[in-house]
Amino acid sequence: MKIFVENLPYAIPEKFFYFISECHFSFFMEANWSKKEKYTICGFLPFMIFKSKGKNIEIENNGELKILENNPLFELQRIFDSYKLKSDYFFLPGGFGFLSYDLGWQIEKLPDISKDDLNLPDIFICFYDTILIFDNIRKKTFLVSINFENDRSFKTKFNQMKKFFKKKIEDSHNFKSKSLEIKMENLTSNMRVSYYMSSIERIKNYIKEGDVYQINFSHRFEVKGSFEPYPLFLKLQKVNPAPYSAYFNFNDFVLISNSPELFLKKEGAKIITKPMKGTRKRVKNSEVNKKIINDLLSSEKDRAELIMIVDLERNDLGKICEYGSVKVKKLINLEKYKTVYQTTSTIEGEVRKEVNLIDIIKATFPGGSITGAPKKRAMEIIEELEPTKRNFYTGCLGYFGFNENLQLNILIRTLLFKNNKIFYPAGGGIVWDSIPEKEYEETLTKAKNLFLTIGIKENEIRNIFI
Secondary structure, three states, X not given: OEEEEEEEOOOOHHHHHOOOOOOOOOEEEEEEEEOOEEEEEEEOOOOEEEEEEOOEXXXXXXXXXXXXXXXXXXXXXXXXXXXXXXOOOOOOOOEEEEEOHHHXXXXXXXXXXXXXXXXXXXXXEEEOOEEEEEEOOOOEEEEEEEEOOOOOOHHHHHHHHHHHHHHHXXXXXXXXXXXXXXXXXXXXXXXXXXHHHHHHHHHHHHHHOOOOOEEXXXXXXXXXXXXXXXXXXXXXHHHOOOOOOEEEEOOOOEEEEOOOOEEEEEEOOEEEEOOEEEEEEOOOOHHHHHHHHHHHHHOHHHXXXXXXXXXXXHHHHHOOEOOOOOEEEEEEEEEEOOOEEEEEEEEEEEEOOOOOHHHHHHHHOOOHHHOEEOHHHHHHHHHHHOOEOOOOOOOEXXXXXXXXXXXXXXOOOEEEEEOOEEEEEEXXXXXXXXOHHHHHHHHHHHHHHHHHHOOOOHHHHOOOOO
């Protein structure tokens, strides 16, 4: 294997990506780890595509399709092993894609009750030999390619890609965003408000009986109409930029993630997870915002929710980390966004040498912040009460490196575009002292960015589903 790296002129990633957003399997992914580390990764035209549903697997490699029936995680690890490499770069060409929440059924034995009306793959990962890395702090762009197959003509291909990307970067300097035009027929949810409220009461009864401490319960909004995904993504980025946002064109559908939550980041042996619990609406009045922040930070309920998930995540990381290395670096951290305030925790550990990427996924997936605790029983109750499969929602999307690095978000604040519809789930953590009306209000707060972006006025939101 040989790595090719070329410096290209810098461009604003959102403007550049407009010119490849409709290309086959194009993706845009952000990695805003700190004030000093803000990257955007883009690519298209993968050399290999891995898809699975249950134990049914499709692997398309340079145009050749292979169909298997096996444990998909086992087959995925075989690919990672085949292309394993060492490098000082965090991001390299490798796998980009998502794991559906429903992949959990390949990890745990769980009941199969709810309806799978979206029918998305459990795993959909595209493997690229060429990507663009935008360093948004230093204003640099890197074209990175790997000649995985030792193809003698690869240098010619690399030069062609370099020429192509340079042209698109030049075009991006004259980019003018299109106005967002959305035609809607109706807006609905997969459950009535009355069902949502009664389900919370049933969850509280499970808590009373000692089955669980907490459940993440969600419902899914749906809009039918005509939409252009990328202009909507740009609008969402402007309304509420998120550190782990992403846009992925899977051809038959598009995922737009406005996620603020990091599921996993692994660099070398170091692994980090940042569970998020506790949400408050942010307003334009600074004095009112101070009271809102104080209310969030002093809330016993929100603190209890977060600490319960911290315990769960510490346990998950403990399965794959060196003994004694798992530490809570920050227990309660306030994060500020344009429309909401959130609280997060930061948990770190050192991964054992014999542990591979799939071991990590099996030990930690899905993220505890979007299931509840204990995780397996929480997932059983979610399957009982939520009428439709979650599919993409509360799974994860991101980077699976052949160098065994990872960056995966939690797929919250995420839209699915499929068959001329937008699907947008939202939920929250339910504990013993949850008030059903307030929990429902929290889901609307989380969905507010989408509603405002697609033209629904705030005073109309409350009455949509009654």
